[in-house]
Amino acid sequence: MIDIHTHVLPGVDDGSESMEMSLSMLALAAESGVDTLVTTPHCNIPDEIDNYLDAELEERWEELNAEKERAEIPIRLCHGMEIFATPELPELLREGRVWTLNGTDYFLMEFAFNEDPDFCFQILEDCVSEGFHPIIAHPERYFFLQDDPQIAFAWCTAGYGLQVNKGSLLGRFGHGPMHTAELLMEHGLVACVASDAHRPYQRSTYMGEIRRLLEGRYGEEYMRLLLEENPARILSGEELLGYEPISFE
Numbered sequence: 001m002i003d004i005h006t007h008v009l010p011g012v013d014d015g016s017e018s019m020e021m022s023l024s025m026l027a028l029a030a031e032s033g034v035d036t037l038v039t040t041p042h043c044n045i046p047d048e049i050d051n052y053l054d055a056e057l058e059e060r061w062e063e064l065n066a067e068k069e070r071a072e073i074p075i076r077l078c079h080g081m082e083i084f085a086t087p088e089l090p091e092l093l094r095e096g097r098v099w100t101l102n103g104t105d106y107f108l109m110e111f112a113f114n115e116d117p118d119f120c121f122q123i124l125e126d127c128v129s130e131g132f133h134p135i136i137a138h139p140e141r142y143f144f145l146q147d148d149p150q151i152a153f154a155w156c157t158a159g160y161g162l163q164v165n166k167g168s169l170l171g172r173f174g175h176g177p178m179h180t181a182e183l184l185m186e187h188g189l190v191a192c193v194a195s196d197a198h199r200p201y202q203r204s205t206y207m208g209e210i211r212r213l214l215e216g217r218y219g220e221e222y223m224r225l226l227l228e229e230n231p232a233r234i235l236s237g238e239e240l241l242g243y244e245p246i247s248f249e
């Protein structure tokens with residue numbers, strides 16, 4: 001499996017707090033069958049977290065990669081970020097101040113939970129005009145999308161990738177996100193499922209349960225599309241695959 005959304009890079013956001021914690025998160029991922037994992041620290045959160053790409057961040061990433069090799073954890077690490085959507089996002093991409101997903105045109109982004117949907121549509125279009133392809137983190141957690149899931153249909157048909165959190169489908173974020181995640185699954189709107197892991201124990205990197213849930217409920221083919229095929233396509237910059245999206249109207 002490939003996990004494209006994790007907060008495993010130590011000491012840069014609200015995810016892993018130490019190298020030791022990061023290594024146990026990576027070991028847990030590997031144990032559950034993850035062979036490739038993208039580190040996606042939060043970036044560009046106003047008044048909270050900058051994390052723009054610089055020598056220090058690169059060094060920190062190299063250090064994690066080296067420690068992972070030393071610990072002989074059989075997992076490949078790739079570059080990425082979870083970039084918070086502000087009006088500056090297209091400019092950050094254009095100027096190369098952020099890590100896209102494994103250096104491709106795909107980038108992982110998140111919105112404020114109560115963002116104005118018009119702003120979302122506009123910023124997504126602006127990023128595409130710059131030549132980048134959005135992968136939208138946990139759409140099922142946004143209140144405006146829970147209220148109007150047709151937004152997800154519009155995003156999917158516009159070619160944006162929707163990344164659902166494993167914890168949402170497992171019910172860890174409550175009824176709203178779980179119900180919306182299930183709706184998106186049933187309507188063929190999900191490109192991939194990722195851990196969005198922050199810790200080794202809760203919101204973890206372990207992907208065993210979600211693999212079983214997806215396979216049991218939606219079948220092996222859909223499960224493989226979400227945990228293997230599309231994540232691999234994202235990391236090699238290929239077009240996403242999917243089922244025919246079903247409108248809510």
Ligand SMILES: [Fe+2]
Nearest residue numbers: 005082137196
């Ligand atoms: Fe995240």
